Amino acid sequence: MAASPLLTNLKLPPDSTVVSWLGHRVLSSTFHVNCCRHRLHQSRRFSVLAMEAKPTILVAEKLGDAGLKLLKQFANVDCSYNLSLEELCTKISLCDALIVRSGTKVSRDVFEASAGRLRVVGRAGVGIDNVDLAAATEHGCLVVNAPTANTVAAAEHGIALLMAMARNIAQADASIKAGKWERSKYVGVSLVGKTLAVMGFGKVGSEVSRRAKGLGMHVIAHDPYAPADRARAIGVQLVSFEEAIVSADFISLHMPLTASTAKILNDETFAKMKKGVRLVNVARGGVIDEEALVRALDVGIVAQAALDVFTEEPPPRDSKLVQHENVTASPHLGASTMEAQEGVAIEIAEAVLGALKGELAATAVNAPMVSAQVLSELKPYVTLSEKLGRLAVQLVAGGSGVTNVKITYASARGPDDLDTRVLRATIIKGLIEPISSVFVNLVNADFNAKQRGLRLVEERIILDGSPESPLDSIQVQIFNVESRFASAISDFGEINVEGRVKYGIPHLTKVGSFGVDVSLEGSIILCRQVDQPGMIGKVGSILGEENVNVSFMSVGRMAPRKQAIMAIGVDEEPSRKSLRRIGEISAVEEFVYLKL
Numbered sequence: 045m046a047a048s049p050l051l052t053n054l055k056l057p058p059d060s061t062v063v064s065w066l067g068h069r070v071l072s073s074t075f076h077v078n079c080c081r082h083r084l085h086q087s088r089r090f091s092v093l094a095m096e097a098k099p100t101i102l103v104a105e106k107l108g109d110a111g112l113k114l115l116k117q118f119a120n121v122d123c124s125y126n127l128s129l130e131e132l133c134t135k136i137s138l139c140d141a142l143i144v145r146s147g148t149k150v151s152r153d154v155f156e157a158s159a160g161r162l163r164v165v166g167r168a169g170v171g172i173d174n175v176d177l178a179a180a181t182e183h184g185c186l187v188v189n190a191p192t193a194n195t196v197a198a199a200e201h202g203i204a205l206l207m208a209m210a211r212n213i214a215q216a217d218a219s220i221k222a223g224k225w226e227r228s229k230y231v232g233v234s235l236v237g238k239t240l241a242v243m244g245f246g247k248v249g250s251e252v253s254r255r256a257k258g259l260g261m262h263v264i265a266h267d268p269y270a271p272a273d274r275a276r277a278i279g280v281q282l283v284s285f286e287e288a289i290v291s292a293d294f295i296s297l298h299m300p301l302t303a304s305t306a307k308i309l310n311d312e313t314f315a316k317m318k319k320g321v322r323l324v325n326v327a328r329g330g331v332i333d334e335e336a337l338v339r340a341l342d343v344g345i346v347a348q349a350a351l352d353v354f355t356e357e358p359p360p361r362d363s364k365l366v367q368h369e370n371v372t373a374s375p376h377l378g379a380s381t382m383e384a385q386e387g388v389a390i391e392i393a394e395a396v397l398g399a400l401k402g403e404l405a406a407t408a409v410n411a412p413m414v415s416a417q418v419l420s421e422l423k424p425y426v427t428l429s430e431k432l433g434r435l436a437v438q439l440v441a442g443g444s445g446v447t448n449v450k451i452t453y454a455s456a457r458g459p460d461d462l463d464t465r466v467l468r469a470t471i472i473k474g475l476i477e478p479i480s481s482v483f484v485n486l487v488n489a490d491f492n493a494k495q496r497g498l499r500l501v502e503e504r505i506i507l508d509g510s511p512e513s514p515l516d517s518i519q520v521q522i523f524n525v526e527s528r529f530a531s532a533i534s535d536f537g538e539i540n541v542e543g544r545v546k547y548g549i550p551h552l553t554k555v556g557s558f559g560v561d562v563s564l565e566g567s568i569i570l571c572r573q574v575d576q577p578g579m580i581g582k583v584g585s586i587l588g589e590e591n592v593n594v595s596f597m598s599v600g601r602m603a604p605r606k607q608a609i610m611a612i613g614v615d616e617e618p619s620r621k622s623l624r625r626i627g628e629i630s631a632v633e634e635f636v637y638l639k640l
C-alpha cells in the first residue's frame with residue numbers, strides 16, 4: 045500500500061502507531077507503519093530502518109561513540125568535522141540527516157543546498173541558536189535536540205566556575221606554575237550566606253540552584269515562564285529581573301539566547317548591580333554585551349566574571365574580555381563530560397533515527413510536540429483529517445481561490461484535554477498537496493498555509509457524553525468558493541464535508557447538507573440523483589463491468605423520491621468511459637470523482 049507522505053494509510057499492523065511526519069523521499073512506506081514505539085528495544089525499534097536502503101547521516105562535529113555506533117547500525121554515517129560552509133553545502137545535498145553541536149552554523153544556505161533531501165537536523169545538545177529554525181521550517185526539515193543529557197554537566201560546570209572564580213583558582217594556578225607564591229594576592233570570597241541570582245530557572249538553572257543551596261547560598265531566581273511552585277519546592281524565590289540583579293552578590297546565567305535575551309546584561313543593567321557583583325555565564329555569550337562587561341569589570345562594578353561561552357567562538361586571541369585579569373574562562377566546556385557526551389550522543393542518535401523512521405520526535409523544536417500517547421489515540425483522526433482536506437479542496441471549482449477555511453472539532457473533551465494541532469496540520473496538508481507541488485508535513489504546514497494566504501479558523505464544539513473517544517466528528521468548510529459539485533455547497537453557501545471515525549475507520553458522513561456514510565478508503569464517486577429504485581444497481585453494474593471494486597455505497601437523501609446524494613467508495617480508478625456512463629444515467633444530475 046502506498047503511504048501518503050505525512051501519514052500512513054489505514055491498514056496498519058495492529059501494533060503500529062501513526063505516522064511519517066517528515067515524508068521521506070528516500071525512505072519507503074515501510075517506515076510509515078512502525079512508529080512511536082518509544083519504549084521498544086532499540087534494535088527492534090529501528091529494525092525497519094535496517095531493512096531499507098540506508099539513509100545517509102552527516103555527523104559534522106564529534107559525537108560520543110555509543111551514539112555513533114547506534115547510527116551506524118541503521119545508516120551510512122559520514123563523520124566530517126570542521127567543514128567550511130561551502131563544504132557543508134556540497135555534502136548536504138547527499139544527506140538525509142545532519143548532526144551538529146554548537147560549533148556548526150546551520151544557516152539558510154545549508155537548507156537551500158540540501159534541495160529538499162535533508163529531513164532532520166539533530167543538535168547534539170540543548171542550544172539551537174546555531175540552527176536557522178525559520179529556514180528549517182520553511183524547508184520542511186525537522187530540528188531535534190538532546191535537551192536533557194547534558195543538564196547536570198552544565199550545572200556542575202557552572203558551580204565549578206563559581207567556586208573557581210570566588211577562590212581565584214585559575215589565576216593562582218597560573219601564578220604558582222610561573223614559580224610564584226602569592227598567598228595574599230589570591231584571597232577569595234566566601235559563598236555561604238551570599239545571594240545568588242539564577243537567571244533562567246529551567247533545567248540547568250534549577251540544578252545550579254539546588255547545588256548552590258547545598259553550599260549555603262541564598263538563591264533567588266528570575267524566569268518569566270517558570271512556575272513558582274517548582275522554585276518553591278527547592279527553596280528558591282522567583283523574583284523580577286530588576287530585583288534579581290540589584291540584590292545579587294553572584295549572578296549565574298541560564299537562559300537561552302533569543303531575540304529577547306540578546307545582550308540582556310548591558311551598560312544599563314550593569315549600572316544597577318551591586319558594586320562588586322560576580323558573574324557566571326554557562327548559557328550563551330550573546331546574552332551579555334561583552335564590551336559593556338569589560339567596562340563593568342574595569343570600573344569594578346563586576347568584580348569577577350567566569351565565562352564558558354562567548355559571542356564569537358572561539359573568541360579572538362586578543363579578546364579584552366578573555367584576557368581580563370578578573371575573568372576566568374573555559375572554552376565552552378559546560379557539556380563536556382564523558383558521561384554527558386555519551387548521553388547526548390545516544391539521545392540525539394535515537395531522536396534522529398526515530399525522525400527518519402517517521403516518528404514525531406519528542407524533542408522536536410520546530411514542530412508541535414505531541415506525545416506518543418496522544419498520537420496513538422488520534423491515529424485514525426489524523427487519517428480522517430487529511431482525507432477531509434483532500435476531499436474539500438477537490439470539490440472547489442477551478443478558478444476559485446481557497447483562502448477561508450474553518451475546521452470544527454466536535455468532542456466531549458475541551459481544548460485542554462485534546463491537542464488538535466496535528467489534525468490541523470494534516471488538514472492543511474490535505475488542502476494544499478492536491479493543488480500544488482509543495483510538500484507539506486507537520487513541520488511546515490502552518491508556514492505553507494500562510495504562504496498560500498490560507499486563513500484557518502478552528503472551532504471546538506463541546507458535546508455531552510463520554511470523553512473516552514477523543515472526537516465525535518471533524519468538519520471542514522471552505523468559504524467564498526464555487527464547487528464543481530454543487531451539492532457540496534451547504535445551505536449556508538460554503539463547501540462542507542464532515543467525517544467521523546467508525547470502528548477505527550474514517551468515514552465521510554456529510555457532504556454539503558446531505559448526510560452520507562462512506563468509508564474513506566480508495567477513492568469516491570459522489571452523485572446527486574433523484575432518489576429512485578435501482579440506482580445503486582445501475583451504477584454498481586457499470587463499475588462491475590470493468591472490474592472496479594465498490595467498497596462502500598451510501599445514499600443520503602432529503603426525503604423519499606426527492607434528491608439524494610449517492611457516495612460510492614471504489615478501490616480502483618474507474619475509466620473515463622465508466623464515469624461518463626454514470627453521468628449519462630438519466631436520474632443522475634451531477635457527479636464528481638474524488639481521489640483520496
Ligand SMILES: NC(=O)c1ccc[n+]([C@@H]2O[C@H](COP(=O)([O-])OP(=O)(O)OC[C@H]3O[C@@H](n4cnc5c(N)ncnc54)[C@H](O)[C@@H]3O)[C@@H](O)[C@H]2O)c1
Pocket residue numbers: 170171172191194195198243244245246247248249266267268269270298299300301304305326327328352353376377378379380
Ligand atoms: N555551556 C554549555 O556547554 C551549556 C550546556 C547546556 C546548556 N547550555 C545553555 O544553557 C541554557 C539553558 O539550558 P537549559 O537546558 O536549562 O534550558 P531550559 O530551556 O531548560 O531553560 C531555559 C530557561 O530560561 C528561561 N527563560 C527564557 N527567557 C528568559 C528570560 N528572558 N529571562 C529569564 N529566563 C528566561 C526559560 O523559561 C527556561 O526556563 C541554554 O542557553 C543552553 O544552550 C550551555
Ligand SMILES: O=C(O)[C@H](O)COP(=O)(O)O
Pocket residue numbers: 145146147168169170171172194376378379380
Ligand atoms: O547548548 C548546549 O547543549 C551546550 O552549549 C553544549 O554545546 P556543545 O554540544 O557544543 O558542547
